[in-house]
Amino acid sequence: MVNFEVNGKQVMADIEEGTPLLWVLRDDLGLTGTKFGCGIAQCGACTVHVDGEAKRSCLLPVEEVEGKHVTTIEGLGGDGLHPIQQLWIKHQVPQCGYCQSGMIMATAALFHENQSPSDEEILARMTNICRCGTYPRIRAAIEEARAGAKKVLAA
Ligand code: FES
Numbered sequence: 001m002v003n004f005e006v007n008g009k010q011v012m013a014d015i016e017e018g019t020p021l022l023w024v025l026r027d028d029l030g031l032t033g034t035k036f037g038c039g040i041a042q043c044g045a046c047t048v049h050v051d052g053e054a055k056r057s058c059l060l061p062v063e064e065v066e067g068k069h070v071t072t073i074e075g076l077g078g079d080g081l082h083p084i085q086q087l088w089i090k091h092q093v094p095q096c097g098y099c100q101s102g103m104i105m106a107t108a109a110l111f112h113e114n115q116s117p118s119d120e121e122i123l124a125r126m127t128n129i130c131r132c133g134t135y136p137r138i139r140a141a142i143e144e145a146r147a148g149a150k151k152v153l154a155a
Pocket residue numbers: 035036037038039040041042043044045046047056057058059
């Protein structure tokens with residue numbers, strides 16, 4: 001039995017040890033906003049926050065989140081939209097959308113840690129893959145977050 005919190009709700013998962021967190025989120029909890037892409041921790045489609053840090057849930061054994069707080073795209077903004085989601089809409093970032101929850105979760109974690117990331121930090125942290133090539137719009141949204149939304153992001 002693994003006990004943890006997902007989007008503010010306590011979860012008790014009676015699940016085989018070693019099962020990836022992504023399976024529990026999607027198949028047991030019905031939180032299908034987090035996507036399965038590569039399954040080998042390379043593409044970032046499965047990115048969630050664990051105690052505020054971006055983690056790729058496709059290879060993260062569920063027992064490693066025992067006692068921790070997991071946030072998925074469904075819980076990122078609480079009752080509304082997170083500022084990063086608002087910027088994603090403003091810049092019309094998604095195309096097919098498959099990678100985008102992971103992109104948003106990775107970006108939100110980056111700005112929660114550092115509201116003025118350098119170009120190098122952005123490149124080092126934003127390693128998610130988008131098959132549709134939305135990178136220029138992702139970059140535009142990140143630039144606006146860095147330049148103008150710092151107070152909002154800190155809230
Ligand atoms: S599905 Fe997890 S990184 Fe690709």
